[in-house]
Amino acid sequence: MLPDSCPPKGRLLPLKTRDELRAALETIDVYAVEVPARFADKVLNIFRTTYPDLFTNNFQHIRRVAKFSFLPPHIQSNFSSLPDLWEEVEGLSDEIVDEDAEQKEKKRVELRYVITTSTSSLPTRDLLQLLATNPPFTGLRIQPQVFTVPIPALAPTSAEQAEQWSREYWPVSYRNTNPYGPHPALVGRNTAEIEDAAPIWLHLAEEVGEQVRAAGYGESVGCVITDGSGKPEELIAVAGDCRWRSPNGEPMPKEASGNVMAHCVQRAIAMVAKKRLRASGKDPETETLAHIYSDSPVTAMEETAYSVDNTPPNGYLCVDLDIYVSHEPCIMCSMAILHSRFRRCIIRRRMPLTGGLTAETPETQAKGDIYGGSRPAGLGCGMFWRPSELNWKFLAWELDTGVEKEVGIEDTLHA
Amino acid sequence: MALPRHVVDPNGHVLNEEERTYHESFMREAIGMAELALQTDETPVGCVFVKDGEIIGRGMNATNRTLNGTRHAEFIALAEILSKHPISILQETDLYVTVEPCVMCASALRQYHIRAVYFGCWNDRFGGTGGVLTIHSDPSVDKPYPVYGGIFREEAILLLRKFYVQENEKAPEPKQKKTRELKTEILPLEMVNPDQKAKKLKGAKKENVPVTTTVFAAKETVTVSTVTSTLKEIVAVDTTISTAKIFQQEKPNDQNPGGSTVSVALESS
Numbered sequence: 001m002l003p004d005s006c007p008p009k010g011r012l013l014p015l016k017t018r019d020e021l022r023a024a025l026e027t028i029d030v031y032a033v034e035v036p037a038r039f040a041d042k043v044l045n046i047f048r049t050t051y052p053d054l055f056t057n058n059f060q061h062i063r064r065v066a067k068f069s070f071l072p073p074h075i076q077s078n079f080s081s082l083p084d085l086w087e088e089v090e091g092l093s094d095e096i097v098d099e100d101a102e103q104k105e106k107k108r109v110e111l112r113y114v115i116t117t118s119t120s121s122l123p124t125r126d127l128l129q130l131l132a133t134n135p136p137f138t139g140l141r142i143q144p145q146v147f148t149v150p151i152p153a154l155a156p157t158s159a160e161q162a163e164q165w166s167r168e169y170w171p172v173s174y175r176n177t178n179p180y181g182p183h184p185a186l187v188g189r190n191t192a193e194i195e196d197a198a199p200i201w202l203h204l205a206e207e208v209g210e211q212v213r214a215a216g217y218g219e220s221v222g223c224v225i226t227d228g229s230g231k232p233e234e235l236i237a238v239a240g241d242c243r244w245r246s247p248n249g250e251p252m253p254k255e256a257s258g259n260v261m262a263h264c265v266q267r268a269i270a271m272v273a274k275k276r277l278r279a280s281g282k283d284p285e286t287e288t289l290a291h292i293y294s295d296s297p298v299t300a301m302e303e304t305a306y307s308v309d310n311t312p313p314n315g316y317l318c319v320d321l322d323i324y325v326s327h328e329p330c331i332m333c334s335m336a337i338l339h340s341r342f343r344r345c346i347i348r349r350r351m352p353l354t355g356g357l358t359a360e361t362p363e364t365q366a367k368g369d370i371y372g373g374s375r376p377a378g379l380g381c382g383m384f385w386r387p388s389e390l391n392w393k394f395l396a397w398e399l400d401t402g403v404e405k406e407v408g409i410e411d412t413l414h415a
Numbered sequence: 416m417a418l419p420r421h422v423v424d425p426n427g428h429v430l431n432e433e434e435r436t437y438h439e440s441f442m443r444e445a446i447g448m449a450e451l452a453l454q455t456d457e458t459p460v461g462c463v464f465v466k467d468g469e470i471i472g473r474g475m476n477a478t479n480r481t482l483n484g485t486r487h488a489e490f491i492a493l494a495e496i497l498s499k500h501p502i503s504i505l506q507e508t509d510l511y512v513t514v515e516p517c518v519m520c521a522s523a524l525r526q527y528h529i530r531a532v533y534f535g536c537w538n539d540r541f542g543g544t545g546g547v548l549t550i551h552s553d554p555s556v557d558k559p560y561p562v563y564g565g566i567f568r569e570e571a572i573l574l575l576r577k578f579y580v581q582e583n584e585k586a587p588e589p590k591q592k593k594t595r596e597l598k599t600e601i602l603p604l605e606m607v608n609p610d611q612k613a614k615k616l617k618g619a620k621k622e623n624v625p626v627t628t629t630v631f632a633a634k635e636t637v638t639v640s641t642v643t644s645t646l647k648e649i650v651a652v653d654t655t656i657s658t659a660k661i662f663q664q665e666k667p668n669d670q671n672p673g674g675s676t677v678s679v680a681l682e683s684s
């Protein structure tokens with residue numbers, strides 16, 4: 001199948017990290033106490049002084065004092081709020097005893113819901129007792145109302161997520177930070193840097209994939225390596241898949257997985273290495289069995305990129321380089337990108353059954369896509385950003401064109 | 416180093432001398448390749464691929480020479496094999512490698528449908544068969560393969576230490592030199608709850624794993640200082656090497672309905 005005749009239009013979506021997605025799944029049950037607005041801070045203070053150890057910073061992303069009207073509808077309906085009862089109680093106080101009905105209406109009791117602590121950290125009866133022996137409940141016949149609500153355990157990583165959580169759980173605030181992935185400002189800067197050219201590079205990647213497929217060398221999968229660190233951006237390497245290319249350079253029968261080491265990402269990385277050898281005055285053709293990896297150009301497009309001397313002689317692996325891939329690379333190729341220290345990776349399409357970059361799993365997507373849009377569940381490897389486990393990390397995006405185009409290859413294929 | 420070793424079958428039967436010697440003889444060949452790598456200033460990781468008792472491919476790390484961070488020992492040996500044999504031969508072939516295959520190689524081996532993997536020491540930095548990830552057994556479109564670790568583990572670690580000392584000696588900064596002394600003592604293995612290790616390394620429990628490799632491992636940090644040279648970045652392993660002893664078990668599952676269990680326990684004392 002032919003790729004689009006012109007570069008795809010769409011926007012770049014940063015891939016979510018594993019930790020982000022997992023953080024989004026965790027909720028914690030907390031106590032919400034109903035009090036008139038003017039007592040909200042007092043109740044919180046009493047709690048803080050009584051249980052200083054329980055007053056942690058874990059709820060910084062949560063509005064600890066929330067208005068009834070700001071709560072999600074399903075929470076509102078669960079709260080058997082007692083405005084009338086409070087009205088009565090408040091009405092007995094000296095302040096409003098002489099006021100007429102109209103003024104009294106204006107002074108209608110505003111209720112607040114105060115988050116105290118997690119249900120696992122304190123028995124309900126202890127909390128009830130503390131409330132009953134302190135204002136506003138002291139000496140009142142009104143019983144403290146304590147509700148259990150689930151809240152997101154960790155801070156949101158985007159404004160959209162904060163909005164969604166505020167609708168689903170409890171009013172949540174978003175600070176422009178992301179403890180579970182690259183900082184939003186960094187992502188924003190990099191997105192702006194690459195968004196104009198990305199569709200063009202991806203288009204080129206698709207084209208070379210189509211060329212190797214037509215030649216019988218491989219699947220319709222391709223990639224492009226660029227140096228985006230300077231202006232103008234340099235095209236460093238172009239490579240298509242060569243898994244069906246035999247050691248003597250001919251198309252071979254399509255059996256099993258073919259020559260796995262000739263996936264386009266592997267080939268492109270090898271071409272960068274050879275260009276570096278050439279730039280440093282060494283012979284790039286010393287590997288006697290290099291042809292097994294198909295690490296020399298097999299199409300005119302590949303040859304054009306390969307023949308230009310534009311790699312700095314002191315460069316190291318693929319540091320500072322970007323890689324654009326027509327399909328989400330398999331785990332082998334994802335790790336090759338890590339080993340090669342790439343700076344950024346942009347994919348055109350996901351490969352949910354074999355891809356190594358994306359982090360969504362059936363579990364993380366069970367409640368629907370928490371970020372909106374429609375990101376399918378995959379293997380959940382999220383290899384681009386696992387800094388505590390793997391030796392390198394890089395920024396990654398997918399191109400969202402809004403329309404699901406036919407993939408053009410088997411979904412069980414390793415790209 | 417002569418150590419008492421027990422290779423045990425599913426019923427706890429200790430395998431005979433001959434069977435044990437079989438695996439060790441190929442690992443010795445892999446160590447020979449790693450030694451060759453060391454002599455040429457490459458990270459000392461070596462491997463051999465074996466079919467029907469014959470070595471059909473040999474490899475050693477070549478990332479420095481090629482300026483290509485993916486030229487691991489396994490890839491070098493695979494190229495040799497594919498230059499002479501059809502790809503399908505790998506389905507009947509076992510790999511012996513001195514250091515646990517990295518995530519990349521572990522995935523490549525699975526896509527090539529390798530029969531089994533035997534390795535020396537663990538790779539805590541980017542091991543793909545238990546050290547960090549479990550690519551050999553995770554849910555995938557390809558058939559899982561069994562792995563056995565800990566064969567000549569001490570020798571594999573010692574080679575890596577020698578490499579770091581050697582690289583340090585070349586490092587220009589004199590302050591690096593005080594830590595370059597070669598440590599030859601290797602800590603004995605310790606039993607660790609495999610679940611704890613799995614959690615620590617992966618941060619999450621694994622589900623639907625068709626082949627379970629149970630790892631009894633002790634983490635050992637090699638204290639030889641880090642190498643200042645940027646070349647160090649290319650290497651396939653870090654100075655932190657986890658030492659390991661493995662029980663390998665296959666549980667019944669969709670892809671392996673009958674289930675079978677093979678255990679390999681290598682003990683040092």
Ligand SMILES: [Zn+2]
Nearest residue numbers: 263330333415
């Ligand atoms: Zn691949």
Ligand SMILES: [Zn+2]
Nearest residue numbers: 487517519520
């Ligand atoms: Zn490897």
